[in-house]
Amino acid sequence: MTAPLFKVLLRELPTHRHIEVDGAFVASSLVGMPMREALEAPPDDANAGKGVVDLDLYADETTVFANGSIKGELRVACGRCVGPATIVIDEKLRVTYVPGTDDPAAIAAIEAEVEAGDSDGLELEEDDLELFHYDGETIDLEPLIREQFVLAVPYAPLCREDCKGLCAQCGADLNTAPCACESPIDPRFAALKGLKLTS
Secondary structure (H helix, E strand, O other), X not given: OOOHHHEEEHHHOOEEEEEEEOHHHHHHHOOOOHHHHOOOOOOOOOOOEEEEEEEEEEEEOOEEEEEEEEEEEEEEEOOOOXXXXXXXXXXXXXXXXXXXXXXXXXXXXXXHHHHOOOOOOOOOOHHHOOEEEEEOOEEEOHHHHHHHHHHXXXXXXXXXXXXXXXXXXXXXXXXXOOOOOOOOOOHHHHHHOOOOOOO
């Protein structure tokens, strides 16, 4: 169930929303993501991250425009050593909310209208155009904010740029100390290992 914090009534527009989200919200947003699950943290992990969202919302008839930013951080597993990696988020938000509909023709008409720009002269680039739907007289900002935390997780997050990762043989964290493993022998030369040369 969405908290009132994320709800905006159409009759309140134009309005500004300042929303602070905690670690439990971030953790629930990232449930099921492998780089989050690898940390084996509790589902309500207070250290999962945090964020601050500032949005200005205004309407042009039934179309609602939301512009602002999201700043914060989240914690996932490093792609090399599987230790905690902190990812910083500092993104601009520019989204459009339109009334919910399943009619493909209506959706195409709304998208064309939004791509043409709104009445206040805001020029939208194609990459900036992100559509969300709302039902009735209420806009729910929660899906938008959850999506931002999911999109912020990189393909291969790093705890630091020079992370040495884990030893491929013993699994030791090479950031804490070197391990005693010898480099594996190339199987093509394994037959030569015991060979002694005499002159």
